[in-house]
Amino acid sequence: MRVAVIGGAGRMGRWLIQHFKRLGFEVSIADVRREAAEKVARVYGVNLCETNEEAALNSDITIVSVPIRETPTVIERLKGTLKEGSVLIEISSLKCGVIEKLREISRMKVRAVSIHPLFGPSVEKLKERKIVLVPVVDKNLEENCARRLFKDAEFIALDAEEHDRFMGIVLSLTYLINLVFASTLRSEDLSFLRRVGGTTFTLQLIISESIFTEDLSLVKSLIFDNKFGLSYIARFAETFNLLVDWIKSGSSAKMEDFYREVYNELRKDPSFNESYRKLYEALRAISD
Secondary structure (H helix, E strand, O other), X not given: OEEEEEOOOOHHHHHHHHHHHHXXXXXXXXXXXXXXXXXXXXXHXXXXXXXXXXXXXXXXXXXXXXXXXXXXXXXXXXXXXXXXXXEEEEOOOOOOOOHHHHHHHHOOOOEEXXXXXXXOOOOXXXXXXXXEEEOOOOHHHHHHHHHHHOOOOEEEEOOHHHHHHHHHHHHHHHHHHXXXXXXXXXXXXXXXXXXXXOHHHHHHHHHHHHHOOOOHHHHHHHHHOOOOHHHHHHHHHHHHHHHHHHHHHOOHHHHHHHHHHHHHHHOOOOOHHHXXXXXXXXXXXXXX
């Protein structure tokens, strides 16, 4: 079977190339970054097409792996190209605005599938890795299709609104917090801080620095384009400013009340008591 990866020169694009080659598919790619795409085609031994439309034309499966803001446009331009009975998969981190385009595609007798892999391109095996499935038309058929292509992964079904709302916490808020943390430390001696830093600091620094290895367009879209993200970011900022005011005024009693209140909510989480052990396990795994 033939697979086309639109955006094949990107990090997830390269991961998809390797994944489908391992499954025995014939892979073609297209990417506006021509020079990078030529290198990827040589390294991985795949076909390089001039345009997205050319790559998708005779493919059984077309996967759109492009920046979030470009995804709806790329899907729209593939409308007249995808062959009847083929599958179109998109993997963007935001779904509102994308699902509508996929539903238009599905009316053309193309199976449209929307997934969000909750892992990065360094992953080698899918066992215990999670993928969100956002139903387009028929959840069961789309999930079965995705499961055949991404065996061993755990699938979680969410509608587009639910997905983006959760990503407002999981991605938008988390990325922003780590950007601010990294910015606070940027003029410090990081090498020395690593020497004196404990487990919590070390892991936080690794997470913060890793975000700066991501493509800027991805980070920008995750923070600016998720319509649910700002409410969580604003809630964080409100609480942060409140804590700063208490510190300035020496209101430690208020801090104690706040701590206990949050603690009583967090301890309802079944995994709460395992969190400290997992913290050390994570650092040990990184150190090994």
